[in-house]
Amino acid sequence: MARAATTTDAFNAVAEPRRRDILNYLALQERSVGEIVDAMEMEQPSVSKHLKVLREVGLVEARREGRQMLYRVNAMAIRPLWEWTTTFERMWRHQLLKVKEIAEKKSGL
């Protein structure tokens, strides 16, 4: 067996930084492929390929408008990632608190 396909789930799809860039850009508003290409400074085929991966795992949705395809984020598909990370939230808050306490103790000297 090799590494899981990027289309396996949102975790794998989002591991690629270019795809996160695209999602960040689409978070602002719906965009055509051409607009993404211009904004990302990537080749058009690369953008189309990344969009395909994102669409297969449900992270984006698309609709045709004339010759253009307009893509938008489906934020719900990001929720599972958020939910998984929040299971560790208590741990890092605890850690941040300890760091803060140490800093206060030092400045109190």
Added chain:
Amino acid sequence: MARAATTTDAFNAVAEPRRRDILNYLALQERSVGEIVDAMEMEQPSVSKHLKVLREVGLVEARREGRQMLYRVNAMAIRPLWEWTTTFERMWRHQLLKVKEIAEKKSGL
């Protein structure tokens, strides 16, 4: 170029479900490799390899205790993932609200 190494960052490391399983298990408490092997039902070499990846990106830390190595989660390393997902939180909350409104309108008929 091929896919980015799993040790590139937390996003890539966490794309592998087995590694998330290990992190979930370690979230409860510090554990030895042997305990992880028993809990995960994975071969020991696989566990060691996954732990190496997790350690390289800072998601876990380890200390030796006799013949054992005890691993623990470094929750701070998960924060960047959480932060990235929260940039979309407003979007899915908005979507959930709309779904709720539609449901209420239906039940109001």
Added chain:
DNA sequence: TTGACATATTCCGATATGGGAATATATTAG
């Protein structure tokens, strides 16, 4: 030192990748 236990590393093979280049498909304008 020797042996037993705990963990890490190496070698292997099948597989999926992402970028580049070329090409195919779809839609509209004329």
Added chain:
DNA sequence: CTAATATATTCCCATATCGGAATATGTCAA
């Protein structure tokens, strides 16, 4: 229909992967 525009797909290749098997390293006990 034909040309032009917008997007998608295919082919190629260097690379990193994960699991399995075998082996190496490290630590303790006697």
